[in-house]
Amino acid sequence: MNKLYGRLFLMPGLLTLLAIIIFPLFFTIALTFSNWSVANAGFNWVGGRNWTDIVSNERFWDAMMRLIPLSFLTVAIQYVLGFSIALIAWRGIAARRFFRVLWLVPMMTTPVVMSVVWKSIFNESVGPVNDVLMKLGMDPVPWLSSTTPAMFAIIMAEVWQWTPFMFLLLLAGLLSLPKEPFLAASIDGAGPLRTFFKVTLPMMAPVSIGAIIIRLIEASKIFDTVYAMTNGGPGSSTETPTYYIYLTGLRNFDLANGATMSITYLLVFIALLTVIGQVLSRLSKPKGI
């Protein structure tokens, strides 16, 4: 009886998700062993050929490596900034409620729409960034048509967009901390820096790890910003895995190679996340208080 009701509660959602996810996933895996493309629509078994091709596909591995600045570095910046403003919004300032809402606004804006706005901000001739640089007597920078500045522009847009999410998670964590340890620290005469490193930071470790992992997951899917700001350019120098796979599979309809890359990307990504999760939780283990 109990079991029946339990299943009735669980099944609608679970079955819907399984139906939407599982078949497509196996379909993608099957695609990696075919040569499905515009010329050859349909399943033709070609064995592991796509898998040997991918090893030497430099453009794909370059795109993967680009996740180091575009996703790992941006998440690190978001964490530091998000933690700082969360600490301030937690106790530091008057009108906390006002600032909490203000700082959450970017999270509510549509990333791809804001990327278009960022593109206009970094526009080389009519954008305000170059205008300010020139007024300060510096040379204008070709923001979106040379590699390093383009990366910088994308990172800037990503930090603007997603620091608020980090801020929200960390603020929620800070608000749920118990008060006693802080009291004890102040009775012992610990200064603010000491309190932060010995009390706040260790107690925030679980929330921090959770927030960093969530953001890493989302940040590694980076597509919207690149699509709207640089189209992967100049050349293919700001391409991310999702963008390159999108070009291969859905623009050029080379589904077989696109699928192989997407499964590789998924596997590498899961492996990396597991390692990072382990490392972070080792690092944050308290070492004898």
Next chain:
Amino acid sequence: MIIKRVLVTAFVSLWSIFVLMPLLWALVTSFKSPAAVENGATYIPFLEFQPELTGWSNIFGGGGATTNLIPPLMNSIVVTLCAALISLALGTITSYGLSRYLYKAGFIKNQDIIFFFISQRIMPPIVLSFPFFLMLKALGLLDTRSGLVLVSIAGLMPIVVWLMVDFFNGIPKELDEMAMLEGYSPFEVFGRVILPLAAPGLTVAGMFAVIFGWNDFFYPLILTFGQVVTLPVAIVSLNATITPYWTLSAAAIFAILPLIAFAFAIERFLSKGSLSGAVR
């Protein structure tokens, strides 16, 4: 102490300016004439340029422009609300089951089922995009609202389950047991006792589903073409040839305004720390 005050104030001001800057830039640009945009960056209306409504009239089909953002707006609203509501309904019922009943199928237990749901956020959309494209094409759902809703559910339901399981775990089980003793059936317990108590959690979960649904770009980009273009796709396609930044800025402000209004309306639910449990 004074140094600290100065530092904090400086940081708060800098960060707030950084947060507001792109939004203000878009707002100001949306009132510029084409000539005012092309002559280089200007910032202060009336002083540096005469504000006009070219951009704003362009996005509603004015000035001979072919753009009209009202149909995309309707598409976005319908798709987002349907996908969010279905995800919220299915996800909440499932979460209640996962919080109250014990499941066991071989080595699979509650924790594993919950992980399965949450892990769907890890799945990059690109991995599923090819089969989605071919499947919707086969079903005749490509470029329809229903097709887009179906696909969006896969992304939104995990968020709901992630938040709601934790929320239900925070509501004491004794309440269920007491209601059962009163003679309620399990469905009545869920619908009449627990669901009303879960209203704050439902608000937060619903809010996240709406935000992620509204802001999604990837699936609408690849699964719709002309019939049911959503707002983000319509705006990015303005970007295509010579960029009319005045129109684009008006469109951008128009697209993000609904959610910002929504954010201010539900602000008090956010500051309650309703998320703290979910992160752990």
